[in-house]
Amino acid sequence: MSVSSGKTVPFLTQEILSHLGLANKTAAWGTLGTLRTFLSFSVDKDVQRLLRAITGQGVDHRAIVDVLTNRSREQRQLISRAFQERTRQDLLKSLQAALSGNLERIVVALLQPAAQFDAQELRTALKASGSAEDVAMEILATRDPSQLQECLTVYKHYFQVEAEEDIKSETSGILRDLLLALAKGGRESYSGIIDYNLAEQDVQALQQAEGPSTERTWVLIFTQRNPVHLIRVFDQYQQYTGQELEEAVRNRFHGDIQVALLSLASVIRNTxxxxxxxxxxxxxxxxxxxxxxxxxxxxxxxxxxxxxxxxxxxxxxxxxxxxxxxxxxxxxxxxxxxxxxxxxx
Incomplete structure (x- = not known):
C-alpha cells in the first residue's frame, strides 16, 4: 500500500489515531492473549538482532520470527521507530525485501497497527468476490466499539472512501443492510441492568414478524441490542417456541442472509x-x-x-x-x- 508522505505507514497510522484520542489506549487483552508484553524488552537489542538477521549471509528467518512473535504490538511499533532512527531504513520495507510468501505477509501484519491490518483485510474482502460477507462479518461483529472506530477511520484515510460506501457497492439486499448496521457501530452497550420487558418485546417481534418486514426486524434486533441482552432473548425465544433461534433462522431465511444471521448468532453466543x-x-x-x-x-x-x-x-x-x-x-x-x-x- 503506498502512502504519499515520507513517513512510514505504521507511524502515519499512529498519527491519525492520536487525533481520535485512541493511540495511547491501554490494551484490553489481560490474561487471555497468548502474546504478552515482553518483560526483558530492549529495543536496541531487538533492532540489532533484526539488522543482523537481514544483512548477514542468508536471511535468518528464525531470529525474525523469534523477535516479532515475542513482542506486543506496541513493542513492535517501538522497534520499527528505533530501526528507522538508527539505520535510516524502514523496517517493514527491509523485511519485505528479505522475505517472501506467507512469512512476508505475517511479518507485514505483525508490524502494522491493528486498525490498519483490519482495514486492509476488510477492503480486500469487499473487493474480492466470494469472501465479502464472511470476512466483513468477522471483523465488524467481533471488534469492540473503539477497535471498530479505529478500523473505519484508517479505512477512510488509506482508501479515500468510507467502508460503508464499499459495503453498499459490493453487497446487496438485506445482507448489505446487516453489514451497514454493524459498520455504523450502533450496538447498545450493556448497562448492567436487565430489561426483562424489552427482552420479551424482542422475542415477540421476532416471532410475529411477517412479510417484507421480517428480515429488517431480525437484522435490527441482531445488530442493535447488546450481546448480554441477546443471549436472554435467544433463551426466551426457545422457552416460548420450543425451537432454538438458529433453527428458526434456518426455517425462515435462505441464502446469504441465513448464513449471515447464523454467523452473527454464533458470535453473540460465543465469540x-x-x-x-x-x-x-x-x-x-x-x-x-x-x-x-x-x-x-x-x-x-x-x-x-x-x-x-x-x-x-x-x-x-x-x-x-x-x-x-x-x-x-x-x-x-x-x-x-x-x-x-x-x-x-
Whole structure:
C-alpha cells in the first residue's frame, strides 16, 4: 500500500489515531492473549538482532520470527521507530525485501497497527468476490466499539472512501443492510441492568414478524441490542417456541442472509467458539486457508486466543497447536505456531 508522505505507514497510522484520542489506549487483552508484553524488552537489542538477521549471509528467518512473535504490538511499533532512527531504513520495507510468501505477509501484519491490518483485510474482502460477507462479518461483529472506530477511520484515510460506501457497492439486499448496521457501530452497550420487558418485546417481534418486514426486524434486533441482552432473548425465544433461534433462522431465511444471521448468532453466543470454528474450517481445506489462519491468530493473539484454543480443543478433540503442526507447511509454520504458543493437553 503506498502512502504519499515520507513517513512510514505504521507511524502515519499512529498519527491519525492520536487525533481520535485512541493511540495511547491501554490494551484490553489481560490474561487471555497468548502474546504478552515482553518483560526483558530492549529495543536496541531487538533492532540489532533484526539488522543482523537481514544483512548477514542468508536471511535468518528464525531470529525474525523469534523477535516479532515475542513482542506486543506496541513493542513492535517501538522497534520499527528505533530501526528507522538508527539505520535510516524502514523496517517493514527491509523485511519485505528479505522475505517472501506467507512469512512476508505475517511479518507485514505483525508490524502494522491493528486498525490498519483490519482495514486492509476488510477492503480486500469487499473487493474480492466470494469472501465479502464472511470476512466483513468477522471483523465488524467481533471488534469492540473503539477497535471498530479505529478500523473505519484508517479505512477512510488509506482508501479515500468510507467502508460503508464499499459495503453498499459490493453487497446487496438485506445482507448489505446487516453489514451497514454493524459498520455504523450502533450496538447498545450493556448497562448492567436487565430489561426483562424489552427482552420479551424482542422475542415477540421476532416471532410475529411477517412479510417484507421480517428480515429488517431480525437484522435490527441482531445488530442493535447488546450481546448480554441477546443471549436472554435467544433463551426466551426457545422457552416460548420450543425451537432454538438458529433453527428458526434456518426455517425462515435462505441464502446469504441465513448464513449471515447464523454467523452473527454464533458470535453473540460465543465469540471464541465462532473463531475456533473458522480456524478449523481453514485447516480442513485441501490447502490450508493461510489468510484466515493469519488474520485470526494475529488479531486475537493479544486478546483472547487462549479462549479460542480452549474452545477448539473442547469441540474438535485436538489442540489448535497440533492441528497447525499437522496442516501448515512452509516458512510461515514457525510463526503461526509461535502465535498459537503451546499445546493444550
Amino acid at each position: 471464541p467458539l465462532y473463531l475456533a470454528d473458522k480456524l478449523h474450517q481453514a485447516l480442513q481445506e485441501t490447502k490450508p486457508n493461510y489468510r484466515i489462519l493469519m488474520r485470526i491468530l494475529i488479531s486475537q493473539s493479544e486478546t483472547d486466543l487462549l479462549s479460542i484454543r480452549a474452545e477448539f480443543k473442547k469441540k474438535f478433540g485436538k489442540s489448535l497447536y497440533s492441528s497447525l503442526q499437522d496442516a501448515v507447511k512452509g516458512d510461515c509454520r514457525s510463526a503461526l505456531l509461535a502465535l498459537c504458543r503451546a499445546e493444550d493437553i
